[in-house]
Amino acid sequence: MTAVLTVLLGTGVAAVAVFNVMGDDSAAPQTPGAASGSTSTDPSPTGKPEPKVISMSATGDIVMGNAPGRLPSGGGKGFFNSVKKALAADLVMGNLEEPLTDDTGTSKCGANSTRCFQFRAPPGYAAHLKEAGFELLNQANNHGYDFGKAGYRNTQLALEKYDLQHTGAPNQITVAEVEGVKVAVAGFSSYPWSNSLTNITSAKKVIQKAATMADLVVVQVHMGGEGSEKTRVRPGTELFLGENRGDPIKFSRAMIDAGADLIVGHGPHVMRAMEFYKGRLIAYSLGNFAGGGGTLSNNGRLGWGAVLKVSLASDGTWAGGQLLSTYMNDAGKPTMDGQKRALGLVRDLGKSDFPKTGAKLATDGKISPPAPAS
Numbered sequence: 530m531t532a533v534l535t536v537l538l539g540t541g542v543a544a545v546a547v548f549n550v551m552g553d554d555s556a557a558p559q560t561p562g563a564a565s566g567s568t569s570t571d572p573s574p575t576g577k578p579e580p581k582v583i584s585m586s587a588t589g590d591i592v593m594g595n596a597p598g599r600l601p602s603g604g605g606k607g608f609f610n611s612v613k614k615a616l617a618a619d620l621v622m623g624n625l626e627e628p629l630t631d632d633t634g635t636s637k638c639g640a641n642s643t644r645c646f647q648f649r650a651p652p653g654y655a656a657h658l659k660e661a662g663f664e665l666l667n668q669a670n671n672h673g674y675d676f677g678k679a680g681y682r683n684t685q686l687a688l689e690k691y692d693l694q695h696t697g698a699p700n701q702i703t704v705a706e707v708e709g710v711k712v713a714v715a716g717f718s719s720y721p722w723s724n725s726l727t728n729i730t731s732a733k734k735v736i737q738k739a740a741t742m743a744d745l746v747v748v749q750v751h752m753g754g755e756g757s758e759k760t761r762v763r764p765g766t767e768l769f770l771g772e773n774r775g776d777p778i779k780f781s782r783a784m785i786d787a788g789a790d791l792i793v794g795h796g797p798h799v800m801r802a803m804e805f806y807k808g809r810l811i812a813y814s815l816g817n818f819a820g821g822g823g824t825l826s827n828n829g830r831l832g833w834g835a836v837l838k839v840s841l842a843s844d845g846t847w848a849g850g851q852l853l854s855t856y857m858n859d860a861g862k863p864t865m866d867g868q869k870r871a872l873g874l875v876r877d878l879g880k881s882d883f884p885k886t887g888a889k890l891a892t893d894g895k896i897s898p899p900a901p902a903s
Contacts, residue, residue, distance in 0.1 A: 580842035583710050585747070586618035587837045589795040589815030590626040590670075592824045592861075593650045593657060599822030601860060605654055608821065609661030611864045615836045615853045616662045620707045622714065623818065624749065624795045625666040625695075628673065628680040629655055629687040635677035644770070647675040648824055652687035659691040665705060667749040669697030669716030669723030670796065681722060696749065697723045702739045710843045713743035718751040718796075719774055726752055726775040733787040740788030744843040748789045751796040752777045753814060757831050759797040760874065762813045762882045781811045790845040793837065799830050800871045802878035803888040805898045808847060810888065812837055816871060820861035827857040833871040834863060839896075850896035869894070 593608055594600035601608055609616070627648035638645035658666065666688060674681055688695050696703040697716025701724070705712045715735050717724045724735050739746045752775040753759060754767045767774045774796065781792045785806050792811040794801065801814035817825045818834040826832070834855045840848040854871040858864045872894050879887030889897040 580844045582848045584618040585620045587622045587793045588818040591819045594821035601821045628684045630680040630683035633676045633679040655687040655691045665694045667716040669718040670751040711743035712745045713739035714747045716749040736787035746789045753797045802882040804883040804886040832857045835871045852894040
């Protein structure tokens with residue numbers, strides 16, 4: 530059972546805690562190195578019990594369709610069937626790249642807009658996220674406000690109707706109690722409806738506060754330029770269409786310095802490398818996970834995504850991980866990828882972008898920290 534409390538800093542207002550029972554994940558791929566919600570029976574050198582280990586899974590961008598005319602067949606039923614077992618974990622997270630709302634009369638793209646994309650799915654599509662096993666969705670991204678303030682709030686209400694939690698609003702920290710371990714999750718982007726990616730000083734304050742509220746801190750962050758050629762991670766600020774999309778390396782490492790235990794990145798629409806910094810994993814981008822109705826391109830590497838599986842001890846210690854490759858089929862549905870193309874790309878990128886700190890990935894996707902420097 531997972532208890533979740535959302536807190537808005539500086540407002541003095543906290544949402545009522547919501548409890549939801551997780552589904553059976555006995556048939557799911559297991560994260561190497563740790564059992565779900567397990568505690569070692571061996572005593573530590575001090576004689577105290579070892580810290581409890583929990584499993585988490587996360588995905589990149591999720592767009593289930595675009596109302597009214599580009600929605601999946603059958604009302605979206607079974608949209609996540611191919612990946613449901615892979616997603617299963619003690620805490621399942623995703624980046625929701627669209628509002629779940631009826632037309633609010635306010636939209637991002639005007640009649641004469643060019644190169645403007647806006648998405649929305651019916652509020653009832655929250656049921657598909659619930660059925661897939663998702664428990665916490667990030668709204669901190671460039672499409673969170675496609676239908677204005679009302680669309681943003683309608684999305685939260687749609688998620689809450691199905692006991693799905695959300696994060697990403699300014700100063701919002703969502704705390705989930707997972708198998709007795711408290712996990713704080715905060716979402717960041719370069720847009721005013723979320724915690725700031727570009728103001729690292731203020732971002733660090735959010736994470737420092739989160740670290741006082743929970744055992745583990747997870748950062749969801751929409752960062753970096755977009756496009757099939759944007760697989761590389763290099764030092765410095767990234768721009769896209771004139772927008773400051775943050776400095777992914779500087780931001781991610783600063784959040785770990787402030788107390789974060791895991792960084793889950795998305796935004797470029799392609800997979801990017803992973804590295805370990807101070808023993809904590811940074812996944813710079815998990816690519817496109819779902820693009821129903823052709824909303825997101827599945828051309829080449831734009832169609833590759835992954836499920837990131839991570840197990841952490843309650844003190845933040847790495848306990849194992851795995852990267853499971855997916856792709857978007859012709860209908861834009863996430864599908865397990867036997868060719869493991871995302872895995873192959875991330876392995877190569879890690880060697881080129883982070884030769885000393887890059888995560889080590891085995892052929893089965895098992896993630897390991899790099900060998901200590903001699």
